[in-house]
Amino acid sequence: xxxxxxxxxxxxxxxxxxxxxxxxxxxxxxxxxxxxxxxxxxxxxxxxxxxxxxxxxxxxxxxxxxxxxxxxxxxxxxxxxxxxxxxxxxxxxxxxxxxxxxxxxxxxxxxxxxxxxxxxxxxxxxxxxxxxxxxxxxxxxxxxxxxxxxxxxxxxxxxxxxxxxxxxxxxxxxxxxxxxxxxxxxxxxxxxxxxxxxxxxxxxxxxxxxxxxxxxxxxxxxxxxxxxxxxxxxxxxxxxxxxxxxxxxxxxxxxxxxxxxxxxxxxxxxxxxxxxxxxxxxxxxxxxxxxxxxxxxxxxxxxxxxxxxxxxxxxxxxxxxxxxxxxxxxxxxxxxxxxxxxxxxxxxxxxxxxxxxxxxxxxxxxxxxxxxxxxxxxxxxxxxxxxxxxxxxxxxxxxxxxxxxxxxxxxxxxxxxxxxxxxxxxxxxxxxxxxxxxxxxxxxxxxxxxxxxxxxxxxxxxxxxxxxxxxxxxxxxxxxxxxxxxxxxxxxxxxxxxxxxxxxxxxxxxxxxxxxxxxxxxxxxxxxxxxxxxxxxxxxxxxxxxxxxxxxxxxxxxxxxxxxxxxxxxxxxxxxxxxxxxxxxxxxxxxxxxxxxxxxxxxxxxxxxxxxxxxxxxxxxxxxxxxxxxxxxxxxxxxxxxxxxxxxxxxxxxxxxxxxxxxxxxxxxxxxxxxxxxxxxxxxxxxxxxxxxxxxxxxxxxxxxxxxxxxxxxxxxxxxxxxxxxxxxxxxxxxxxxxxxxxxxxxxxxxxxxxxxxx
Numbered sequence: 167x168x169x170x171x172x173x174x175x176x177x178x179x180x181x182x183x184x185x186x187x188x189x190x191x192x193x194x195x196x197x198x199x200x201x202x203x204x205x206x207x208x209x210x211x212x213x214x215x216x217x218x219x220x221x222x223x224x225x226x227x228x229x230x231x232x233x234x235x236x237x238x239x240x241x242x243x244x245x246x247x248x249x250x251x252x253x254x255x256x257x258x259x260x261x262x263x264x265x266x267x268x269x270x271x272x273x274x275x276x277x278x279x280x281x282x283x284x285x286x287x288x289x290x291x292x293x294x295x296x297x298x299x300x301x302x303x304x305x306x307x308x309x310x311x312x313x314x315x316x317x318x319x320x321x322x323x324x325x326x327x328x329x330x331x332x333x334x335x336x337x338x339x340x341x342x343x344x345x346x347x348x349x350x351x352x353x354x355x356x357x358x359x360x361x362x363x364x365x366x367x368x369x370x371x372x373x374x375x376x377x378x379x380x381x382x383x384x385x386x387x388x389x390x391x392x393x394x395x396x397x398x399x400x401x402x403x404x405x406x407x408x409x410x411x412x413x414x415x416x417x418x419x420x421x422x423x424x425x426x427x428x429x430x431x432x433x434x435x436x437x438x439x440x441x442x443x444x445x446x447x448x449x450x451x452x453x454x455x456x457x458x459x460x461x462x463x464x465x466x467x468x469x470x471x472x473x474x475x476x477x478x479x480x481x482x483x484x485x486x487x488x489x490x491x492x493x494x495x496x497x498x499x500x501x502x503x504x505x506x507x508x509x510x511x512x513x514x515x516x517x518x519x520x521x522x523x524x525x526x527x528x529x530x531x532x533x534x535x536x537x538x539x540x541x542x543x544x545x546x547x548x549x550x551x552x553x554x555x556x557x558x559x560x561x562x563x564x565x566x567x568x569x570x571x572x573x574x575x576x577x578x579x580x581x582x583x584x585x586x587x588x589x590x591x592x593x594x595x596x597x598x599x600x601x602x603x604x605x606x607x608x609x610x611x612x613x614x615x616x617x618x619x620x621x622x623x624x625x626x627x628x629x630x631x632x633x634x635x636x637x638x639x640x641x642x643x644x645x646x647x648x649x650x651x652x653x654x655x656x657x658x659x660x661x662x663x664x665x666x667x668x669x670x671x672x673x674x675x676x677x678x679x680x681x682x683x684x685x686x687x688x689x690x691x692x693x694x695x696x697x698x699x700x701x702x703x704x705x706x707x708x709x710x711x712x713x714x715x716x717x718x719x720x721x722x723x724x725x726x727x728x729x730x731x732x733x734x735x736x737x738x739x740x741x742x743x744x745x746x747x748x749x750x751x752x753x754x755x756x757x758x759x760x761x762x763x764x765x766x767x768x769x770x771x772x773x774x775x776x777x778x779x780x781x782x783x784x785x786x787x788x789x790x791x792x793x794x795x796x797x798x799x800x801x802x803x804x805x806x807x808x809x810x811x812x813x814x815x816x817x818x819x820x821x822x823x824x825x826x827x828x829x830x831x832x833x834x835x836x837x838x839x840x841x842x843x844x845x846x847x848x849x850x851x852x853x854x855x856x857x858x859x860x861x862x863x864x865x866x867x868x869x870x871x872x873x874x875x876x877x878x879x880x881x882x883x884x885x886x887x888x889x890x891x892x893x894x895x896x897x898x899x900x901x902x903x904x905x906x907x908x909x910x911x912x913x914x915x916x917x918x919x920x921x922x923x924x925x
Contacts, residue, residue, distance in 0.1 A: 178869065179288060180213035180924065182280040184840065191836070192829040193275055198225055199824040205832045208839030210924060214862035216277045217869070222290040225276055231571040232392045236269040237278060239386045241292050242299040244375070246284030255386035265392045289869065300386045301339015306374040309365040325361075328354035333363060336373040337381045338388055343371045394571050397550060399559040402600050407557060411604035412638030415502050415596030416659055420677065421454050422464055422505070423494070426473060426486045427669055428453060433483035436476050441532030442484060447519075455677065462519040462530045463591055469531055471508035484531065498659060499636035503628040506595055510610060515540040517587035539576075540584070545614060546572065547588045552603045552611045559601030562586055596635070606634040645712040646683075652719055654683045654710075667706055670696060685719055690726040691791055700727040729791050740781065742772040758788045866922040867903045871895035879907075880920035888920055 176182050183191065191212075195202045200221055206212040215221060229237065239255040240247050252270060253263045270279065279285040292299070306312075325333075332354045336343060345352040347369065359366035364373050379386070434446035442465065451461035468474040473490045476482040493501055515537045518528045528534040550568045554560045562585050569585065570577055578584060592598040597607040613627050640658040646668065647655040654672060657680045671693050672683035693703050703723050707715050742762075744750045747769040754764055754772070762781060764772040774781055785792040824832075870877045879893040893914070895905040903914045 176281045178213065178873070179217060179277060179280040180210045183209045183213050183277075188830070188833050188837075190275065191833045192826065194277055195824055195829040195832060196826070197276055200224055202824045202829065202832050206836055206839075208836050208842075210866070211839075211862060212836060213277075214866040214869075214922070217288050217290045217865045218861045219290055219293065220861070222278070222288065223294055225278060226291065226294050227573075227575045229575070230394070231574045232265070232390075232394075233269050233272060234574055235387055235390050235392070236266060237273055237287075237291065238295060238299050240270075240273070240279065240285070240287050241295050242302045242375075242386045244305060247279070247286065248284045254384060256390040256392075257385045257387065258390065258392065262390075262392055269392075289872070290865070298339060298341055301341060302375045302378055302386070303339075303341030303373050304375060306376050309372060309374055311365055311374060312362050326354060326357055329357045329363075332371070333358060333373070333377075333381070336364075336371070337378055339378075341373040341375075341378060344369050345371055391571060395564075395567050397554045397558075397560045397564040397568055399554055399561060399564065399601060402557045402559055402602055404557045404602075404605065407599045407602050408604050408606075408638045411596040411599035411606070412635055412640070413596070414593060414599060415635055416498070416640055417677065418464070418505070418594055418596065419498060419501055420659060420681070421456065422468055422473075423665065424454060424669075424674065425450055425461075425464055426468060426490055429474070429484060430486050433477065433485035436482040436484060437529060437532070439529075439532070441529030441534075444520075444527075444529070446484075447530055458520070459517075460594065463516040463594060465530050466512075466514055466516040466519075466535065467505050467509050467595075470512040470514065471504050474531075497632070497636065498639045498642065499632035499634075500628070502596070502635055502639070503631040506597065506606075506610065506631060507628050509591065509595060510545065510614070511541065513538045513541045515584075515587070516591065517583065539578075543569075543578075543584060544588050545611070547585055548592060548597065548603065548607060549611045551589075551598065552608050554602070556605075556608070557602055561601065562589060565589070604635075606631050609634055646710050648707065648711040648713065648716055648719060650716040650718050652685045652716075652722060654685070656681045656683065664710055667710065671703070671707070685722060687722065687726045687729075687791070690723055694727060700724060703727075726791070740774050740776065740778060742774060742781070744770045746770070753785075753790065756788060759784060860916050860919065863919045863922045864898065864901075864903075864916050867895045867916075867919070868898045870922075870924075871898055871903070871905070875924075878923045879914065880922075881914060882918045882920055 176185065183194075186194075191209075194216075198216065198221065201212060201216055206215060216225075226234070226237070235256060236252065239252050243251055243255055245251050247270075249263065249267050249270065253259075253266045256262075256266055258266045270285065273279045274285060278288055278291055280288065303309075328350050332343065332351060343351075343355070345355045352369070355364065355366055355371040358364040358371065363377060364371050366372075382388075428450065434442060434449075437443055447462060447465070448458055450465070451458040454461055454464075456464075465474065471493075473486060473493055474484055475487045477485045493504065496504075514535045516530075516535065518535050518537070519530045521528050523534050526534070546569065547565055550565050550572075551560045562582070566582055566585050569581065589598055592603075592607070597604055597610065603611070609630055610627070613630065643656060643658040643660055644664060646660075646664070647657070649655065653675065654668065656668070660668065668683055670689075672685045672689050675682045675684045690703070698706070700723060704715060704720065707719065707723070742750075742753075742764060744753070750766065750770055750772060753759055754766060762774045762776050762784060764774055766772045776784070782792055866877065867879075876892050876894045878890055880888055880890045882888050891907050893903075893905055893907045893912070895903050897904045901916045903916065903919075905912065905914075
């Protein structure tokens with residue numbers, strides 16, 4: 167049978183590419199950007215590069231289920247690839263045949279099919295899809311079997327039951343079964359082989375392709391999936407979703423402020439191997455009253471947004487950066503948009519924290535959290551939920567079903583866990599609420615292109631996100647409700663100055679839409695230690711309260727101030743001074759202070775050999791509100807040090823995409839290269855040899871060996887000199903090409919081939 171492609175004048179993918187328009191070539195480069203870097207010298211080089219295994223693998227892996235099914239059928243069929251046989255092999259009828267035609271056209275645009283109808287399949291595609299596409303085995307001719315026996319459909323007349331069972335098990339693949347000698351299955355296999363149904367090679371039973379297709383009723387696939395599943399869910403009010411999401415966003419901001427405030431005073435150390443210790447992660451989780459997994463996510467988001475980094479100490483610690491102070495001064499919407507865009511573009515997967523990779527536990531803020539592909543998958547997951555429509559709550563199973571259709575060959579083994587983690591993280595940030603995306607999430611999905619955000623567009627997107635969420639965020643409050651039970655109720659997020667004072671003067675007791683903060687002697691002592699007087703403290707409380715300061719709180723402040731400084735540690739001599747001899751007597755009898763080794767030298771004075779700072783910590787831990795006194799007798803303020811790390815360089819991945827202008831320039835360059843080659847050939851000279859990479863040269867030589875045609879080869883000898891000659895390749899294996907040149911058999915090493923061009 168003559169080759170249809172050859173009869174149409176198209177003998178290869180390179181011939182096909184030469185017949186395409188500039189717009190079609192630009193489309194190929196835009197859909198397969200790996201072909202454009204580095205720019206091919208001509209269309210022959212483009213064809214060689216597009217059929218390399220790496221590039222073909224990338225193109226096939228990028229197909230959705232419908233396109234992959236059509237391509238599988240094209241590889242499996244041993245007939246001319248026109249619409250009729252392919253649609254029949256898919257079981258497509260009516261309007262579905264139009265879909266199959268469009269998909270074949272799409273595969274042609276991608277260079278996975280080539281030629282006019284009937285189309286041809288790129289050789290590398292068959293290698294990518296494996297030896298048994300759609301579960302079909304070799305043909306009868308390949309197995310050297312006689313003609314197909316007549317079939318009566320269903321269970322053939324005279325066939326033993328065991329043989330029919332074996333045949334049925336092989337019909338839809340895999341087409342090979344291993345049987346054990348002496349079993350009924352092996353006897354059935356022998357019967358099938360003797361009667362020409364199958365081939366038996368030792369203990370391997372192989373079902374011919376023709377038999378499988380007949381038993382399948384002519385269909386290649388059991389069921390084709392030409393239309394993507396559409397996620398549907400429960401209908402909810404978009405306004406309720408936005409308000410619920412804004413509540414989650416507000417809580418996320420509050421938790422991050424508390425986390426970073428705690429690390430400002432007591433930053434955790436950086437592990438020697440990098441990352442955050444488990445005990446430090448658990449400590450911050452307890453402080454925030456959240457699960458460790460949620461605390462890990464907050465830490466990772468803060469790091470991605472440049473709010474946390476390593477400081478410059480000899481023993482580095484994780485501390486807020488200088489950007490954190492600027493971030494605190496921003497409006498709530500702007501602070502939130504920075505977190506969201508950082509998470510959206512991050513290639514780190516917080517869900518890995520606490521798991522094991524390569525036998526080692528994954529720590530927060532470590533390199534083990536890095537998973538480059540999670541960024542694209544995260545964006546796809548949120549886009550799937552967004553396609554359900556405003557107010558539509560979509561479950562994880564529905565998202566996973568759509569995801570499996572969109573990327574059947576690129577779905578990770580833990581896809582269900584990834585989907586659950588992404589939706590949980592989006593819920594924590596307020597992008598997903600009640601199972602549906604918020605208005606801000608729709609903006610994020612709609613404005614983000616597949617090839618990433620440039621800095622200008624990222625800034626515009628951040629401003630748009632801030633405006634979208636600002637209208638739903640609770641308004642910052644400037645006053646709290648002070649209560650007689652020594653608590654303060656804060657009905658919303660606080661302004662910066664109020665939040666700073668309340669964090670200093672009280673401890674968080676409960677969180678939510680309205681947080682509760684409790685005052686205690688220890689918390690008031692923090693204010694006094696920071697240098698506040700009684701009057702300043704009471705005045706700040708009065709300014710912060712919408713009502714008068716409750717009498718119990720007034721008493722607490724004054725009593726704490728009265729006791730503050732009654733016990734003093736003099737740093738000059740390690741001297742302990744108290745106002746009351748009875749207090750000193752009680753301290754001398756306190757076993758918890760034994761480490762101080764106190765020795766009374768006067769009714770209200772004792773000496774200790776312990777350093778003053780350590781004396782102060784031990785006294786306070788035992789319930790004695792001690793202060794540090796200078797040599798002059800004044801009280802030294804002992805404020806907590808605020809630690810800041812160096813600014814974090816933005817970690818947004820750089821995506822080198824191919825735009826229309828770049829593709830247009832590459833096409834013009836390839837056309838110019840083709841014209842130069844044609845002029846050389848017209849003048850009777852040898853073909854111009856492009857400088858190709860070894861992989862592209864290998865593909866070109868392999869194709870030439872299969873087609874039985876000679877090619878011009880540039881070859882570097884042992885001395886480094888490059889010669890060109892006409893080479894007739896015969897076989898390619900193990901990085902070498904065997905063939906003849908000038909009637910002499912030669913073996914060429916691929917790494918020495920400088921270029922290959924058609925004759």
